[in-house]
Amino acid sequence: MGTLTGFLQQPIPYSSMSEVRKYVVARWDPAYKNCLSIVLPDGSLLLQASNAYTRDQWYHSILWKKSIFKYQHLVSMSTREEVILRELRTMVDFALWTPLQDERVAGAPLEAVAKLLEEPSTDPDADAKVEGCVRDRRSWAEAVLSVVAPLLEKAAPPAALARALARLTQQHPRSQLVPMLGPAITRCLKHTVDFGKSPDMRKLLQVFVAALYENNDGEQAIRDYILSVHGPGSDCPHPRVLPNLVSICVAAIFHRQVSSVVTSGNNKRTYRLIIRDFQQCHRFRLQVRSVESRVVKRGQAAVVAAFAVLLARLEHCKWGFRSEYADWRPGLGALLQPVPFPEEALAVREVQESVLMCVMQRLAKDPRCTVHRVLLPVREPRPGWIHIAAPSSPACPDRGELFGEMLTTLLACCCRRKRFIASLLKQAGDDCILLAVRGCDAAQEALCLMLEWRLLPNEEARLQIVNALESTESGKERYAALCQRQKNLQELQQKGGPRKLTLPVRATDADVALLLGGRALGNLECLSLAFTSVTSACAEQLIKLPALRYLNLWATQFGDAGLQMISEHLQKLQVLNLCET
Known part of the structure; x- marks a missing residue:
């Protein structure tokens, strides 16, 4: 450190x-500007910086160091709780109000708290040194946490403190430690955290x-906490909250299930297979902790239920099916679409009731295509949620x-497609037949589409589907209509009929249906619907034209759904005009 x-x-x-x-000097004395005065036992020291900013940095840094050394000295000399808490509060206040921008400023008092909350030693002499801590560890932890709570809202706790708080x-x-930790947990959820x-x-x-779940009304406690994190508005202002919550839930359910598999006597090969399957589908790249880690004494079912309920509360509905957190539905569905759970966890009753019967059911009822499409698999042949909910x-x-609810929503919106029906036949064809016999309208409609689009592999499969449809009155009506x-x-x-056809400007989807309803148009090769009012709804009529080669959709309301259907069925189509569409 340089001086004059x-x-x-x-x-x-x-x-x-x-x-x-x-050090304050007169304005007319430029030789002693930007100085810092330090009073020592045998005199004083005058330090001069090149500018005021550097002088202020020196000033606050020295005060910070003095505060740390004073606390360490008092802790080593005194065992009185009130003295330790007073000095700790001084350090916390300094860390909150100092202009220093350094993570070590907040880290020093947090590390001190971690040492205060360490597991008590088994040595009786060491325990007697801190008399208040020995008598009541919980009261001591509550007192320490009440002092450091404002700082935890501003800075993330170090690893040692996180371990101590988790243990306590x-x-x-059911102590006051849990509500005291609420603001610190909320701060962590609002920031990007690499849990791996x-x-x-x-x-x-x-x-x-x-x-939270171990309270007298655990579900209500989780619901209230999620409401406080989301905020009163219709949209959550913190985009990281939802991914972090889903991440810890998925990791907890998976870890509990893996621990139960290993501790129940299964071989290590089963564990490795579960790990490999989980790593392939898990989007968050979470690292599963070692199976040798200590399993909590509380029942596994209760722990799994807590996180399953948390997932359900993210999709909580207050009035009917109008979700309080509808803004979270697309993100929640996208995070859960890869099915980041092992098969053993999906067989747990609490997971089925909370994840499947609550979350997935409401995703299936959501009219937004971006939401209910997450029921489908990310890619084939991996199963999606619709296959997990199948009766088999x-x-x-x-x-x-x-x-049946999932199938109803998908067929009514975006999945009335040959590709989806073919995949459904391959992976859940028997389930559709079973539900059709039970009178499920969506399953009967899917079977009719399999017949209409000639997706069945042989005559025996066709007869089986026809028999299933004719076993109920609603099925008979659908089959007769087919x-x-x-x-x-x-x-x-x-x-017969013309080879070229042009519809007038004001033609609608109903006009197209009437035109193709009662005439022979087997020779129609060129159809112009330019500047008409047709939409994707008329695609079901256009796919009936086997010889169509040219289709003009200039300046129409034709959308992506109709184009997907045309691309699947009109194999001879060569020219498609989508200008201004």
Whole structure:
């Protein structure tokens, strides 16, 4: 450190500094500008900086160091709780109000708190040194946490403190420690956290959720906390809250299930297979902790239930099916679409009731295509939620009602496609037949589409589907309507009629349906619907034209859904005009 007279020959201990102040001089004395005065036992020291900013940095840094050394000295000399808490409060206040922008400023008092909350030693002499801590560890922890709580709202706790807080919360889930940790947990959820590199922080969040669930009304406690995190508005202002919550829930459910598999006597190969399957589908790249870690004494079912309920509360509905957190539905569905759970966890009753019967059921009822499309698999042949809810799945939570609701929504919106029906036939064809026999309208409609689009591999499969449809009155009506449509289609596709056709400007979807309803248009190769009012709804009529080669949709309201259907069915189409569409 440089001065006007050179460099210091000996270091000056912070304990010998009785006072540190900014040196104020008259404006007409430029030789002593930007100076710092340090009062020592045998005199004073005057330090001059090149500018006021550097002087202020020196000033606040020295005060910070003095505060730390004073606290360490008092802790080593005194065992009185009130003295330790007073000095700790001084450090916390300094860290909150100092202009220093350094993570070590907030880290020093937090590390001190971690040492105060360490597990008590088994040595009786060491325990007697801190008399208040020995008598009542919980009261001592509450007192310390009440002092450091304002700082935890501003800075993330270090790993040692996170471990200590997790241990205390796990030991005293119904104490005042849990509500005191609420602001610190909320701050962590609002920021980007790599839980793979911070497993102690992840465990702290998981233990906090489990502690909330252990209240007398655990579900209500979780609901209130989620409401406080989301905020009163219609949209949550913190985009990281939802991914962090889902991340800790998925990791907790997976870890509990893996622990139960390993501790129940299964071999290590089963564990490795579960790990590999989980890593392939898990979007968050969470690292599963070692199976040798200590399993909590509380029942596994209760722990799994806590996080399953938390997932359900993210999708909580207050009035009917109008979700309080509708803004979270697209993100929640996208995070859960890869099915980041092992098969064993999906067989747990609490997971089925909360994840499948609550979250997935409401995703299935959401009219937004971006929401209910997450029920489909990310890619084939991996199963999606619709396959997990099928009656033949071990994780099916009911007799197939949820599968029917999913199928109803998908067929009514975006999945009335040959590709989806073919995939459904391959992976859940028997389930559709079973539900069709039970009178499910969506399953009967899917079977009719399989017949209409000729997706069945052989005559035996066709007869099986026809038999299932004719087993109920609603199925008979649908099959009769299908036969009539096929008869009309044969008449439509008979050779004859014009080769080119242009509809007037004001033509609508209903006009297209009437035009293709009672004439032979088997020779129609060129159809112009330019500047008309047709939409994607008329695609079901256009796919009936087997010889169509040119289709003009200039300046129409034709959308992506109609184009997907045309691309699947019109194999001879060569020219498609989509200008201004």
